[in-house]
Amino acid sequence: MTHTDIAIIGGGLVGASMACALAPLISRYGLDVTVIEPSPVQHGQPQSSFDDRSSAIAYGSRRCFESLGVWKGMQEKACPITSIHVSQRGYLGVTRLSCRDTHTEALGYVIGNRWMGHVLHQRLAELPISWRCPASVQRIVPEKEGHCLTLDDGSTLNAALTVMADGGRSGLKGQLGIRDDVTPYEQYALIANVTLSTPHQGVAYERFTSEGPIALLPLQGRRMALVWTQSLEGLTRTRALSDAGFLEQLQRCFGDRVGRFVEVGQRMDYPLALRQAREQTRPYLAMLGNAAHTLHPVAGQGFNLALRGVQDLTREIQQALEQDEAIGSASVMGRFDARRQQDRDQIIRFSDGLVRLFGVEHPLLAHARGLGLIGMNLFSPARRLLTRRAMGL
Numbered sequence: 001m002t003h004t005d006i007a008i009i010g011g012g013l014v015g016a017s018m019a020c021a022l023a024p025l026i027s028r029y030g031l032d033v034t035v036i037e038p039s040p041v042q043h044g045q046p047q048s049s050f051d052d053r054s055s056a057i058a059y060g061s062r063r064c065f066e067s068l069g070v071w072k073g074m075q076e077k078a079c080p081i082t083s084i085h086v087s088q089r090g091y092l093g094v095t096r097l098s099c100r101d102t103h104t105e106a107l108g109y110v111i112g113n114r115w116m117g118h119v120l121h122q123r124l125a126e127l128p129i130s131w132r133c134p135a136s137v138q139r140i141v142p143e144k145e146g147h148c149l150t151l152d153d154g155s156t157l158n159a160a161l162t163v164m165a166d167g168g169r170s171g172l173k174g175q176l177g178i179r180d181d182v183t184p185y186e187q188y189a190l191i192a193n194v195t196l197s198t199p200h201q202g203v204a205y206e207r208f209t210s211e212g213p214i215a216l217l218p219l220q221g222r223r224m225a226l227v228w229t230q231s232l233e234g235l236t237r238t239r240a241l242s243d244a245g246f247l248e249q250l251q252r253c254f255g256d257r258v259g260r261f262v263e264v265g266q267r268m269d270y271p272l273a274l275r276q277a278r279e280q281t282r283p284y285l286a287m288l289g290n291a292a293h294t295l296h297p298v299a300g301q302g303f304n305l306a307l308r309g310v311q312d313l314t315r316e317i318q319q320a321l322e323q324d325e326a327i328g329s330a331s332v333m334g335r336f337d338a339r340r341q342q343d344r345d346q347i348i349r350f351s352d353g354l355v356r357l358f359g360v361e362h363p364l365l366a367h368a369r370g371l372g373l374i375g376m377n378l379f380s381p382a383r384r385l386l387t388r389r390a391m392g393l
Contacts (some may be wrong), residue, residue, distance in 0.1 A: 002155070002156070002157050002158070003032070003157075003158045003159075003160075004032045004033065004034040004130065004157060004158070004159050004160070005031045005032045005033065005159075005160050005161065005327065006022065006031060006032070006033045006034070006159065006160065006161045006162075006163060006317075006327070007034045007036060007147075007149060007157055007159035007161070007162050007163070008033065008034070008035045008036065008163045008165055009036050009137050009149075009162065009163065009164050009165060009166045009172065010036070010037065010164070010165040010166035010167065010289075010291075011035045011036070011037030011039075011041065011121075011131075011133065012037075012117065012165065012166075012167070012289075013055075013113060013116055013117060013120065013289075013303065013306075014165040014288050014289035014290075014303075014306045014307075014310065015035060015037070015163070015165035015166070015288075015289075016035075016117065016120035016121060016124060017064075017068065017120060017306075017307060017310050018163055018165060018288060018310045018313070018314075019033060019035050019124055019127070019129055020068040020069070020070060020120060020123050020124060020127075021067075021068055021310050021311065021313075021314040022314060022317070023068075023069075023123075023127050025314070025317060025318055025321065026127060026128060026129070029321050031321075032130065033129050033130065034129070034130040034131075034132060034157065034159070035124070035129055035130070035131055035132070035133070036132045036133065036135050036136070036137055036149070036151065036157075037131070037132070037133035037134070037135070038133065038134050038135065038136040039133065039134060040133060040134045041121060041131060041133050052112065052113070052114060052193075052265075052266070053112075053113050053191055053225070053268075054110050054111060054112050054113065054193075054217060054219060054225040055110070055111060055113055055116065055300075055303045056081070056108055056109075056110055056204070056217055056300035056303075056304075057074075057078070057108055057109045057110070057111055057303070057304065058107075058108045058300075058301075058304045059102075059104055059106060059107060059108050060304065060308070061108070061303070061304045061307045062108070062109060064307045064308075064310070064311055067311075068123065069123060070119050070120055070122075070123050073119035073122065073123075074109075074111055074115070074116060074119050075109075076115075077111060077112060077115045077220065078109040078110070078111045079109060079110045079111075079202065079218045079219050079220050080105065080106035080108075080109055080202050080218075081099075081106055081107045081108045081109060081110065081202060081203075081204045081217070081218060082098070082099050082106055082107065082201070082202035082203065083096055083097060083098040083099065083107070083202070083203050083204070084096070084097040084107060084203070084204045084205075084206065085203055085204070085205045085206070085257070086205075086206045086207075086208075087205075087206075087207050087208070088207070088208040088209075089207060089208065089209045089210070089253065089254075089255070106202070107204075110204075110217045110218055110219055110225060112219075132151060132157070135151045135152060135153060136151065136152050137149045137150070137151060137152075137166075137172060138150050138151065138152050139175065140162070140172050140175055140176060142176070142282075142284070142285075143158070145160065145284065145326060145328075146158055146159050146160045146161070146162070146284045146328060147159050147162045147284055147285065149162065159284075160284065160326065160327060160328050161284055161285075161286070161317070161327050161328035162284060162285050162286075162328075163286050163287075163288060163313070164285070164286070164287045164288070164291045165287075165288045165289050165291060166291055167289065167290045167291060173277060173287075173291070176282070176285070178277055178278060178279050178282075179277075179278050180275050180276060180277055180278065181275070181276050181278060182273050182274070182275045183273060183274040183275075183352075184271070184272075184273045185272040185273055185274070185296060185355060186231065186232070187211075187212050187229050187230065187231060187271075187272045187296075188229070188230055188231070188232060188235045188269050188270065188271050188272060189227055189228070189229055189269060189270055189272055189297055190226070190227075190228040190229075190230055190235060190238060190267060190268070190269045191225075191226065191227055191228075191267070191268045191269065191270075192226045192228075192264050192265055192266065192267045192268070193219065193223050193224070193225055193226065193264070193265040193266075194216075194223065194224055194226050194247070194250070194261050194263065194264050194265070195221075195222055195223050195224075195261070195262050195263035195264075196222045196223070196224060196258050196259050196260065196261065196262065197222075197259040197260035197261075197262050198222070198258070198259035198260075199222055200216075200218045200222065200224055200258060201218075202218050203218065203258075204216065204217050204218060205254075205257065205258065206298070207254055207255075209253055211229065211230050211231050211234050212228075212229025212230060212231070212355075213227075213229050213298050213354075213355075214226070214227070214228050214229065214250075214253060214254055215227040215228075215297070215298070215300070216254070216258065217300075224258070226250070226264075227297050228250070228253075229272065229297075229298070230269075235269055239267075239269075243263075243264050246264055246267070247261045247262070247263075247264055250264075272296055272297070273294065274294070274295065274296060274348065274351075274352055275290075275293060275294040276292070276293045276294075276348070277291065277292050277293065280292045280293075280337060280340070281333040281334070281336060281337040282333065283328060283329060283330040283333055284328035284329075284333070285328070285333070286313055286328075286333060286336060288306055288309045288310060288313065289302075289303075289306040289309070290302070290306075292306075292309070292344075293305070293344065293348065295347070295348060295351045295352075296351050296352065296354075296355050298351055298354050298355055301347050301350070301351055305343070305344065305347050308340075308343060309340055309344075312336060312339045312340055313336055315339075316332050316333075316335050316336040316339065317332070319332075319335075320332045
């Protein structure tokens with residue numbers, strides 16, 4: 001049996017960010033950190049486990065990446081979001097959020113997941129971190145002061161603190177008796193990159209329709225990342241369309257605000273649900289990212305919420321080391337959970353509330369929503385508050 005201070009299950013975006021965040025503590029306290037990742041890792045090359053989707057990185061998350069020493073690399077392929085345009089199809093009313101209101105160069109950025117993973121793993125290659133990959137955890141058993149992890153090659157690893165950042169699909173939570181509360185939205189997210197006929201000027205769009213929101217996020221060049229929420233019936237029809245038919249339907253649903261859609265890349269889709277682990281910490285165990293909670297993409301806050309979890313967990317580990325506490329003790333994990341609860345609950349209520357507010361089809365309510373968008377656009381304090389929320393500040 002091998003011992004490690006911290007075992008991070010999952011070397012994806014969240015797990016890799018957590019490992020990078022521990023760098024100062026590894027240097028100062030000699031922490032032994034092990035990352036367990038099922039996909040082969042070749043440092044210096046994009047990892048196969050990172051897909052071609054993009055993520056909206058709030059300005060607050062940029063600060064996090066700066067503290068991890070990876071922002072300079074990420075910035076090479078980051079497209080700034082200078083403003084956000086919010087509207088609803090078929091009704092008057094628009095809210096525009098602008099970086100001018102916050103005196104920053106951007107509200108956030110859009111970066112490809114594959115590039116983010118590449119930059120994070122370049123940083124990890126510089127750190128004295130133990131890698132177990134390709135490898136996966138087959139069994140997790142609580143012990144007196146940690147967990148025993150059994151890997152697929154039969155080896156075992158004793159961890160003083162286990163951080164689950166594996167997306168929650170491995171079944172490990174089930175082995176520990178930790179259940180998820182799941183609320184299906186009866187919607188699907190269709191993901192694709194599209195090319196425009198005109199420059200997007202760094203504007204992101206959130207357009208609410210009767211089937212769900214359509215989000216367009218600016219990418220480098222004239223490309224935008226599309227997240228199109230649809231019902232199962234609508235998705236079935238859309239799947240059957242040719243690229244030309246798909247672009248035509250998207251144009252009808254979204255309108256001409258961004259010019260013409262002239263090209264679409266590979267299309268993917270997945271079901272949407274609000275999912276929360278009933279226990280997000282236990283003694284010697286912490287969950288981050290989708291292992292802890294999965295949100296509707298309407299507000300683009302899922303990964304940003306996970307990064308704030310990374311920062312808070314790192315702070316609690318540092319405090320424990322400074323006070324000579326066991327890094328995974330019940331008191332340390334309790335402080336971490338309490339630190340995260342308010343932020344987590346607020347973001348979940350905000351995202352879920354948007355889905356439900358704009359998901360009710362009634363003319364009077366739609367007009368009221370339109371008036372709300374107009375009021376938000378005109379009332380500067382409310383607009384700035386919403387802007388700062390979108391920025392993760």
